[in-house]
Amino acid sequence: MLTKPRILLTLSLVALVALTSLTPVQAVGMPGANGAAPANTGGGWGDFYDNNGNLLPGVIQGGEISMPADWMPSFPDWTGIQMDATYHVLTSPSGSTMLVPSATTLFMMALNPVESGLTDASGALGSGLGGVLLGGGLVGGGNVSLADLVSALTGMSYMNAQNFADAVIAGDGSVWSLMNPFGGGDDVFNILRRLAELSLADGNLYLAAFLYESCLTSPTGCPEELCIINPEICGLPTPEPPDDDAEPTPTPLPTCPWPTISQAAPVLTINPTAPNYPVAVGQDPDQRGVDISASVSIPPVIYTWWEPQYEEEEQCRASGSGPSDCTRANGSPGWLRTVPVLVNCEMHQEIYPERITQFIARSQITPSSADWIVNTLGAQWYGAQVKQASFDLTRFGTPNIGCGGDGTCYANLAALRVPYADPGFHTLTVRVGTAGTPVTMPRVLNNTGEVGIWVILPTLINANP
Amino acid sequence: MKSKVFTLRSNHLIAGLLAFIALAVVGYAFVWPALVRASEPAPAEIAASAGAEAFLSIDHQKGRLAWERALCRVSTEDACKVFSGDLGLMVWGGAERNKTRQSCQATGASHKDTAEPRQIWLVSLECRDLVTGEVTSGQLLSSVTQVEGGWLFERPLFSEEVQDVD
Numbered sequence: 001m002l003t004k005p006r007i008l009l010t011l012s013l014v015a016l017v018a019l020t021s022l023t024p025v026q027a028v029g030m031p032g033a034n035g036a037a038p039a040n041t042g043g044g045w046g047d048f049y050d051n052n053g054n055l056l057p058g059v060i061q062g063g064e065i066s067m068p069a070d071w072m073p074s075f076p077d078w079t080g081i082q083m084d085a086t087y088h089v090l091t092s093p094s095g096s097t098m099l100v101p102s103a104t105t106l107f108m109m110a111l112n113p114v115e116s117g118l119t120d121a122s123g124a125l126g127s128g129l130g131g132v133l134l135g136g137g138l139v140g141g142g143n144v145s146l147a148d149l150v151s152a153l154t155g156m157s158y159m160n161a162q163n164f165a166d167a168v169i170a171g172d173g174s175v176w177s178l179m180n181p182f183g184g185g186d187d188v189f190n191i192l193r194r195l196a197e198l199s200l201a202d203g204n205l206y207l208a209a210f211l212y213e214s215c216l217t218s219p220t221g222c223p224e225e226l227c228i229i230n231p232e233i234c235g236l237p238t239p240e241p242p243d244d245d246a247e248p249t250p251t252p253l254p255t256c257p258w259p260t261i262s263q264a265a266p267v268l269t270i271n272p273t274a275p276n277y278p279v280a281v282g283q284d285p286d287q288r289g290v291d292i293s294a295s296v297s298i299p300p301v302i303y304t305w306w307e308p309q310y311e312e313e314e315q316c317r318a319s320g321s322g323p324s325d326c327t328r329a330n331g332s333p334g335w336l337r338t339v340p341v342l343v344n345c346e347m348h349q350e351i352y353p354e355r356i357t358q359f360i361a362r363s364q365i366t367p368s369s370a371d372w373i374v375n376t377l378g379a380q381w382y383g384a385q386v387k388q389a390s391f392d393l394t395r396f397g398t399p400n401i402g403c404g405g406d407g408t409c410y411a412n413l414a415a416l417r418v419p420y421a422d423p424g425f426h427t428l429t430v431r432v433g434t435a436g437t438p439v440t441m442p443r444v445l446n447n448t449g450e451v452g453i454w455v456i457l458p459t460l461i462n463a464n465p
Numbered sequence: 466m467k468s469k470v471f472t473l474r475s476n477h478l479i480a481g482l483l484a485f486i487a488l489a490v491v492g493y494a495f496v497w498p499a500l501v502r503a504s505e506p507a508p509a510e511i512a513a514s515a516g517a518e519a520f521l522s523i524d525h526q527k528g529r530l531a532w533e534r535a536l537c538r539v540s541t542e543d544a545c546k547v548f549s550g551d552l553g554l555m556v557w558g559g560a561e562r563n564k565t566r567q568s569c570q571a572t573g574a575s576h577k578d579t580a581e582p583r584q585i586w587l588v589s590l591e592c593r594d595l596v597t598g599e600v601t602s603g604q605l606l607s608s609v610t611q612v613e614g615g616w617l618f619e620r621p622l623f624s625e626e627v628q629d630v631d
Contacts, residue, residue, distance in 0.1 A: 066558025073623035078603035079521055079592070080567065082559035086551065104551035176625045182578045182585065186608060189620050193543045196550030357530065358549045392542070401530060433549070 047092035058258035060223045062089030063438040064102075067220075071115035072108050073176075085109075085116075088441055089220050093258070095233035097218035099210040103195040107153045111168055111175055154191050225259060225305050256306035256345035261439050263354070264299035268447035270361060270430040279454045281419040289417035290451055292393060294361045294430040298445070300407030301352040301437045310340035353403040354440065358433035359411045361393040363451070369424025377423075377455075387421040393428070409434075423455030507576075509616040513586035513607035514571035515539040516618020521569040521592055521605070529557045541610060541617045566595040572602070582611040583619070 048059050066084035075081045085108070087099040101109060109116035151161035167175040179187035215222035216235050227234035271293060272278070278290045316326035320335020328334040370386050378384040396415035403409040411432055420426065428449040436442035519536045533553055537545035547553075559565075569592040578585040586609065591602045606622035 064554065066554060066562075068559065068562075072555070073625045075621060076603055076605060076624055078601050079605060080563065080565060080601075081521065081523070081556060082563070083555045084558035084562075086554050086558065102551045102554070104555065176623075176628070179626070181583075181608060181622060181626055182580070186583055186619065188623070188626065189544075189547070189608065192547045192552055192620070196547045196552065357533075 047094055047096045048090055048098055056092070057260075058093040060091045060226055060259065061261075061439045061441060062091060062220060062223060063436050063440070064442055065089055065220055069108075069116065071112035072105075083108075087220075088436075089218075091215050091218075091223050091226055093226070093230070095213075095215045095222065095226065095230070097212040097215045097220065097222075099212070099218070099220070101210075103153060104192065107150070107191065107195055110149050110153065111164070113168060153195065155194055228307050229255065229305075255342065256308045259303060259305035259439075261301060261303055263301045263440070266296070266298040266445055268294075268296045268430050268432070268445055270294040270428040270447065270449040272428075272449075272451040277454050278420065278451070279456060280423045281421055283456050287419065289419045290453070292361075292363075292396075292413075292415040292418055292428060292451065294393070294399075294411075294413040294415070294428070296356065296359070296411040296430060296432050296445070298354045298356065298409045298432075298434065300409075301354055301440050303350045303352060303437075303439045305348050305350075306345040307348060308342055309344040309346055311343045312338045313341045315339050350439075351407045352437035352439060353407040353409050354437050355403060355435040356401050356409050356411050356432045357435045357442075358431075359394070359399045359401055359413070360429070360431040361399070361413050361415065362390060362429050362431075363393055363418070363420075363426045364390040364429065365422055366425045366427055366450075369422070369426070372424055373422060380457075389422070393418065420451070420453045423453045426451050426453065509584045509609050509611075510574045510576070510586055512539065512609040512616035512618050513584070514574050514588050516609065517588040517590055517605045517607040517621060518569050518571050519618070520621050521590060522567065523556075523560045524566045524568075524595060525557075525561050525564055526566060529553065532557070532560075536618075539618045541612055541619055544617070544619045547620065567592045568595055569593075574607075577606065584609050584611075584616070585622070 048056060064086060065088075066086045068082060069085035072083040072085060074083060085105045086102040087105065088102075090098045090100075092098075147158055147162040147165040150156065150164045151158050154161065156164075163178060164175055167178055179191070181188060212218040215226065215233065222234040227236055272290050273293045274291045275288060278284075278288070281287050281289055314336050316328045316334035317337045317339070318328065318332075318334055320337060322335075324333035324335060326334045326336045365386060370389060373384055373386050393415040394413065396418045397413050399411055399413045401409075401411040413430075428451055429446060430448075431444060431446035433444050434442055516536075516539050519532075519539050522535065523532055533545075533549050536548045540548065569590045571588050571590050573589045574586045576584065577587050586607050587604050588607045589602070589604050591600055593600050606627060608619045608622060609616045610619045
């Protein structure tokens with residue numbers, strides 16, 4: 001049974017666990033996260049990433065999707081609120097589809113491994129969800145235990161995570177009573193907070209992915225642009241004539257370029273705007289404070305794809321039925337047939353705004369300034385201490401968030417008269433989370449600035465030297 | 466047979482009237498505020514009700530950000546992070562698919578559990594469908610936590626948690 005002190009102790013080591021367990025996972029696990037090659041290069045990864053971890057051209061990013069899942073925890077029916085499972089979807093040119101669950105979805109899957117398709121009934125991570133469970137790092141080998149997964153996701157010690165795994169495998173529902181919110185700490189909330197922090201830190205947590213060999217069997221289906229380029233993959237009739245005795249085509253039909261994705265660099269700034277020399281508010285008779293301006297601008301994602309256009313043309317081919325009715329270029333008899341010929345690639349361009357879903361602006365005193373207050377200033381002025389090391393700047397202004405007509409999304413904050421109590425340098429941080437677009441993943445962007453707060457110190461000098 | 470005669474004099478009437486006035490003043494000054502205080506909702510109850518209302522009041526037309534902001538106004542900073550992250554997306558996906566537009570009002574709350582610094586309240590709510598006007602009602606368990614300066618909403622409890630504890 002998980003006891004409150006053990007959970008709290010474990011969760012207090014979250015940062016340590018995250019560093020020791022998750023960083024290697026992201027580096028090794030998901031190609032592209034740090035440019036590292038995947039640990040498991042066999043099978044489906046090769047359809048999506050090259051050896052340097054870069055997304056291969058032609059891979060279609062379906063963005064974040066949510067799907068109803070009856071294994072997710074629920075709220076009372078009368079509320080009308082359902083909890084969806086959320087995944088990021090990628091489809092390769094060959095049609096194989098990869099679903100990357102979000103951190104919270106993966107945790108809920110771990111609580112319901114059989115129902116969610118995460119694992120088979122034995123409790124070991126193996127095959128699932130109608131395809132092959134791939135994934136980097138933790139589940140890369142397909143032989144990592146449920147406890148490992150829970151441990152990595154929640155930051156719990158292996159022993160505590162094992163209790164979860166045991167309860168899950170027992171399948172008696174007692175897993176929720178391990179996180180009993182009554183009469184003790186709220187473990188569910190601590191876990192949800194931890195998962196939210198993980199997602200915010202990386203946009204997506206790449207601990208596991210599900211591979212479907214065909215988009216036809218994937219719950220998200222086949223993307224429209226792939227079906228246009230390659231209808232066969234989507235189970236649609238191909239434009240080639242359905243001729244039973246068609247001669248084999250020596251080379252594949254010419255086709256159009258793969259889709260491209262482009263986006264200008266986002267701009268994030270956060271700076272003090274007034275006054276020029278702000279002093280600590282306790283020393284300022286006017287208590288003016290500092291005005292701080294934060295601004296974020298994210299240009300739209302431009303997705304370009306080409307639609308092949310074929311025309312039918314009569315050609316003299318080597319095979320056919322009945323008597324020969326034409327002569328081929330080499331002089332031998334041939335048969336007239338109608339074949340599709342690529343005549344044009346029509347360009348399509350979609351402009352996707354990258355919507356801002358989260359805006360954070362904070363101020364944090366620098367370690368050297370905090371040290372100066374306590375040690376240098378404190379040596380002259382007994383009791384000098386840091387009064388407000390860190391605070392939320394949105395308390396002093398309301399962020400204006402939206403997207404313009406050209407698809408550029410923005411967030412602006414004017415935090416006025418921010419009452420700095422501590423002299424020294426303060427790091428200003430602006431951070432936004434985005435929803436991604438249908439062709440790019442959600443992400444977190446941030447930038448920093450600095451504000452200096454002055455202090456007036458009386459100096460005793462000899463007036464009569 | 467002896468009979469006792471009480472004579473009502475004017476000074477008795479005046480004394481009685483003064484005593485009544487004194488009692489009324491004391492009652493108004495001390496007893497009434499105490500009664501009012503006793504019937505006022507506790508700060509934790511207010512936080513639990515406000516949180517449950519904000520969580521369930523979803524209007525897909527106003528967008529997820531508006532829902533998150535309303536929730537964050539009555540929630541702790543950590544809870545705001547949770548609602549703005551994965552959990553918010555999970556709830557919002559269904560809300561968009563079902564085109565949910567509802568506004569909920571708490572009609573009462575009862576205290577279920579105290580485990581400092583948290584409290585759990587069973588909040589009764591009425592939700593009005595903003596399209597059809599239909600009203601549904603029910604109860605939701607709401608967890609609140611004590612922070613500097615009062616109480617704030619932390620999260621609604623899942624049905625599974627309640628079932629497993631029961």
